[in-house]
Amino acid sequence: MRIPSFPTALYRQLGGKIPSRTLKLKRSPLVVSRQVRWNSAGPSQKEITVEGKTYKTDSWMNTPSSILDAIPRRLHTQPDHPLTITRQLIESRFPGYKTHNNLFPIVTTQQNFDSLGFPPDHVGRSRTDTYYVNKDTVLRTHTSAHQADTFRKNEADAYLISADVYRRDAIDRSHYPVFHQMEGARTWDRRAAEKQGKTLAQIIWEDVAKIPKHDVKVEDPNPTIHPERNPLQEGHSADETEAIAAHLKRSLEDVVVAIFNAAKTASDAGFAAADEPLKVRWVEAYFPFTSPSWELEVFWQGDWLEVLGSGIVQQSILNHASVPNRVGWAFGIGLERIAMLLYSIPDIRLFWSNDKRFLSQFSASSPIKRFVPFSKYPACFKDVSFWLRTLSSAAGGASPTPAPGASTTASFHENDVMEIAREVCGDVVEDVRLTDEFVHPKTGRRSMCYRVNYRHLERTLTNEETNDLHEKFRQQLVDKLGVELR
Numbered sequence: 001m002r003i004p005s006f007p008t009a010l011y012r013q014l015g016g017k018i019p020s021r022t023l024k025l026k027r028s029p030l031v032v033s034r035q036v037r038w039n040s041a042g043p044s045q046k047e048i049t050v051e052g053k054t055y056k057t058d059s060w061m062n063t064p065s066s067i068l069d070a071i072p073r074r075l076h077t078q079p080d081h082p083l084t085i086t087r088q089l090i091e092s093r094f095p096g097y098k099t100h101n102n103l104f105p106i107v108t109t110q111q112n113f114d115s116l117g118f119p120p121d122h123v124g125r126s127r128t129d130t131y132y133v134n135k136d137t138v139l140r141t142h143t144s145a146h147q148a149d150t151f152r153k154n155e156a157d158a159y160l161i162s163a164d165v166y167r168r169d170a171i172d173r174s175h176y177p178v179f180h181q182m183e184g185a186r187t188w189d190r191r192a193a194e195k196q197g198k199t200l201a202q203i204i205w206e207d208v209a210k211i212p213k214h215d216v217k218v219e220d221p222n223p224t225i226h227p228e229r230n231p232l233q234e235g236h237s238a239d240e241t242e243a244i245a246a247h248l249k250r251s252l253e254d255v256v257v258a259i260f261n262a263a264k265t266a267s268d269a270g271f272a273a274a275d276e277p278l279k280v281r282w283v284e285a286y287f288p289f290t291s292p293s294w295e296l297e298v299f300w301q302g303d304w305l306e307v308l309g310s311g312i313v314q315q316s317i318l319n320h321a322s323v324p325n326r327v328g329w330a331f332g333i334g335l336e337r338i339a340m341l342l343y344s345i346p347d348i349r350l351f352w353s354n355d356k357r358f359l360s361q362f363s364a365s366s367p368i369k370r371f372v373p374f375s376k377y378p379a380c381f382k383d384v385s386f387w388l389r390t391l392s393s394a395a396g397g398a399s400p401t402p403a404p405g406a407s408t409t410a411s412f413h414e415n416d417v418m419e420i421a422r423e424v425c426g427d428v429v430e431d432v433r434l435t436d437e438f439v440h441p442k443t444g445r446r447s448m449c450y451r452v453n454y455r456h457l458e459r460t461l462t463n464e465e466t467n468d469l470h471e472k473f474r475q476q477l478v479d480k481l482g483v484e485l486r
């Protein structure tokens with residue numbers, strides 16, 4: 001009996017959407033600087049030291065060294081790196097916003113989740129989605145992890161935080177387990193409005209009028225406030241929410257239009273969609289820390305690409321941060337996605353390349369030029385089919401708390417397959433796709449078949465290399481997930 005493929009459990013961390021089933025796996029093969037130290041050898045390391053900071057590890061630890069090795073890269077601050085240039089271009093559209101570019105990526109679960117109102121059972125907290133160092137310590141999964149602290153410092157009405165973030169996510173040409181976000185927030189003080197004898201909404205509309213105008217048609221069919229789908233917060237008036245939403249949306253549309261124009265005027269007029277008009281739309285979204293909430297999507301290479309999440313900051317966050325008189329908006333934008341639009345970079349793993357053929361194409365001091373892909377080396381695909389471990393054999397054999405990384409049928413998660421491929425093959429794996437799924441009619445056992453596409457970004461792989469990698473991958477599936485190869 002064939003069953004229709006079940007919706008993947010690879011929910012996006014925060015939006016809860018189900019991503020595409022084509023999963024491309026990439027990791028930098030070129031990470032050089034090893035500033036991460038394991039303080040005791042062997043499989044049960046008790047501590048790690050990252051850039052001088054030491055953390056105790058426990059059974060929650062699921063962060064592989066390949067991910068820790070990415071921490072010192074800080075691509076968004078490397079001179080002439082496309083992510084740096086993109087960050088600076090976005091920053092230039094937010095004059096007067098206080099910028100933070102060096103916040104350390106290891107944070108507490110309090111910062112990453114609790115301070116933002118994530119419920120205890122939110123999927124984003126699970127070890128299949130998040131890289132843990134120990135039960136209370138994670139690699140930040142988003143720049144929002146710094147929201148509460150930044151509001152509490154109360155140094156400015158508005159700020160921008162750019163940083164590397166980490167997720168055990170599906171990977172395709174626009175997803176990578178390490179990527180970069182820019183968080184922005186703008187708040188207004190109610191007391192300042194009162195002092196001027198104006199309403200808060202009036203003050204905000206005056207600020208909306210200062211945002212540069214554009215003539216791009218933006219699809220935004222939904223009402224700002226919807227009682228069920230996108231509710232108004234208690235204590236916020238509809239008037240001020242309309243004004244804050246307008247300020248948020250105009251500010252971010254201005255960014256996208258500026259990026260599009262920069263790309264269009266590139267010296268070779270090389271924006272992929274240069275001949276097509278820019279298409280942008282606002283869609284309703286949900287985040288535990290904003291309401292109402294929206295995502296902005298841009299039409300790119302035949303499909304809608306989500307570039308940011310945003311909304312009106314939950315008042316409880318501002319209240320807890322001791323700024324109860326402030327109200328405002330926040331957004332989180334994916335820097336890689338914007339840079340891909342800006343330069344027509346076709347694949348997110350390229351950002352990690354140290355190859356001169358990539359890096360030499362970007363310069364902060366010359367006009368934006370379209371990225372010219374260098375040669376594509378041949379690909380080689382191989383299949384692997386296996387039976388998942390069944391509940392009964394797991395009950396017979398597995399310990400009540402499976403070893404970190406181990407999995408039973410009940411807890412099988414595709415992200416674990418992805419991570420094994422990443423660990424064994426690095427960026428040599430271009431994508432991994434579930435091609436077949438089958439439940440045995442008598443035994444009820446589930447079989448899966450994945451197709452792995454091997455391709456090196458910078459040279460041709462030999463058959464022998466590919467076979468070796470595939471064999472190691474198969475073996476690790478058995479060792480770590482307890483599957484039975486077919």
Ligand code: FA5
Binds near residue numbers: 013178179
């Ligand atoms: C967030 O991370 C929220 N913190 C954004 C936010 C901030 C909402 C403030 C409200 C207020 P989300 O998971 O959708 O949301 O990620 C935001 C953006 O990061 C996405 O729109 C996308 O551009 C980018 N992104 C997400 N996952 C990946 C990935 N694996 N690889 C590359 N970019 C990604």
Ligand code: MG
Binds near residue numbers: 309
């Ligand atoms: Mg999202």
